[in-house]
Amino acid sequence: MPERPMGPDQALVDESTWLDVIHKMDEVYSQLVADEIELERKNTELEQSQQFIISLLTAMSDVLAACSESGVIEQTNAALGELVGQPESRLHGSALTAWMADDVSVARLRQVLATPAMQRGGTVIEVELRDAQGQGxxxxxxxxxxxDASGQRVGWVFVGRPMGEIKRAYHQLREAHEALKRTQQQLVHSEKMASLGRLVAGVAHELNNPISFVLGNVHALQRYTERLRSYLGAVHAGTPxxxxxxxxxxxxxxxxxxxxPSLMEGTLEGAQRTADIVQGLKRFSAMDRGERGRVDLNEVVERAIHWVRKGTAPGFEVRWAPGPPCTVLGSAGQLLQVMMNLIQNAWDAASGRPDVTPSLWITGACASDHTRLTFRDNGPGIASEHLSRLFDPFFTTKPVGQGTGLGLSISYGIIEQHGGQLTGANHPDGGAVFTLTLPRTEGSGSAVG
Known part of the structure; x- marks a missing residue:
């Protein structure tokens, strides 16, 4: 049958339709290409994220186990495998309880798994895992x-840290701390004994006078006793x-x-003077027991000057004029140790200058709520680089063997324990100046020196 020829309109419709089809195919193909590129990008990001998570799990030093609701291991890290000595493939699918070292650990783990509701923060349990050697x-x-995405619990995450090394490190740290405390106590006591050693010469001189006086009186009493015995013997013999x-x-x-009478009175006075010196020395040398009372700073400064002069600095010129009583609450022995350290340090600094008479000026005052004492020497002063380290333990500018570097540090601690402050600086007129401030108690005088 012969074909009917197409009209102009029919040919136009068919051509436009094909153009639309081709255009749509191009759009679909472009979208497919774009979707494939996006899918490849997403896959790359997913692989990178997965690799990142795997690297994190591998780098973790803590052991990790992600378990199901019943406690079956679904994911682990290398640290857990190394701890129990098993490959990760064997751990996957096994119960976490199978790797516990004792029944107590199993019971604790099962108690957690049986908890119907647990806060998001979780809880902490201490268990023992069985290592490759079978040890806990x-x-x-x-x-x-x-x-899960809906907020329902689908399992558990166990993150733990082996405590063996930590416990051993803590035990070693505690032993080192105890040893350090013992060493510190020994050093503090050694510094106190070093201060006491500087008193030996002064104590010997101080005790020499009353003891010599008592000894002389005893010899006199011995001679008088012989005379009286001879006379009484003659009386009892009926001598005319x-x-x-x-x-x-x-x-x-x-x-x-x-x-x-005067001989006996002098002997008693000398004996009492000796007892007072010994008692004062015992108070100073005794370990601190925290006993505190009202202390007159005038008496403490006077005693410190006396001991330092008698001990190591007989030619030390100390300018000090005690004023009305100024009382603080504290330990007389500890405050004496501080005063002696400051005076002894002033002597050590000033005595090193040739053609200069070592001198120390001690001044002070009592305000309404505190007492202040200043100790200024005529030494070379303190080097600028040393000002910030004056009260550091073991810091000293003295030659080796002549100082422990603990005197100022201990003095600083004593004053701080008394609620006060100790500072050091250079005086504008030369030399070093140390300022000591202590809280004032009621009944103190208005001035000190």
Whole structure:
């Protein structure tokens, strides 16, 4: 049958339709290409994210186990495998309880798994995992619930750290701390004994006077006793009165009897003076027991000047004029140690300058709520680089063997324990100046020196 020829309109419709089809195909192809590129990008990002997560899990030093609701291991990291000595492939699909070292750990783990509701923060349990040698390794597990997109619990995450090394390190740290405390106590006591050692010469000189006085009086009493014994023997022997009178004059009995009261009084005074010195020395040398009372700073400064001069600095010119009593609450022995350290340091600094008489000016005042003492010497002063380290333990500018570097540090601590402050600086007129401030107690005078 012959074909009917197409009209112009029919040919136009068919051509436009094909153009639309071709255009749509181009759009679909372009979209497919774009979707494929986007899919490849997403796959690359997913692989990178997965690699990142794997690297994190591998780098974790803590052990990790992601478990199902019943406690079956679904994911682990290398640290857990190394701890229990098993490959990750064997751990996957096994119960976490199978790797516990004892029944107590199993019971603790099952108790957590049986908890119907747990906060998002989780809980901490201490268990023991069985290592490759079959030994128990203590591990602190932080257990948190693992939730799905809807917020329902689908499992657990166990993150733990083996505590064996930490416990051993803590034990070693505690032993080192105890040893450090013992060493510190020994050093503090050694510094106190070093201060006490500087008193030896002064104590010997101080004790020499009353002891010599008592010793001289005892020798006199011994001679008087012999005379009285001879005279009383003559009396009991019935010697005639005239002969007794002559004997009495010869033995100087009357001057002996007149001298006995003052002799006994002097002996008692010397003995008491010796006892006071020994008692004061015992108070200073005794370990601190925290005993505190009202202390007059005038007396403490006077005693410190006296001991330092008697001990190591007989030619030290100390300018100090005590004023009305100024009382603080504290330990007399500890405050004496501080004063002696400051005065001794001033002597050590000033005595090193040739052709200069070592001198120290001590001044102070009592305000309404505090007491202030200043100690200024005529030494070379303090080097600028040393000002910030004056009170550091073991810091000293003295030659080796002449200082422990603990005197100022201990003094600083004592004043701080008394609620005060100790500072050091250079005086505008030269030399170093140390300022000591202490809280004032009621009943103190208005000035100190």
């Amino acid at each position: 390794v203590p591990v602190d597990f932080n257990v948190t619930p693992r939730l 009165a005239a002969q007794l009178a002559a004997w009495r004059v010869k033995l100087r009995i009357d001057p002996v009897l007149a001298d006995l």
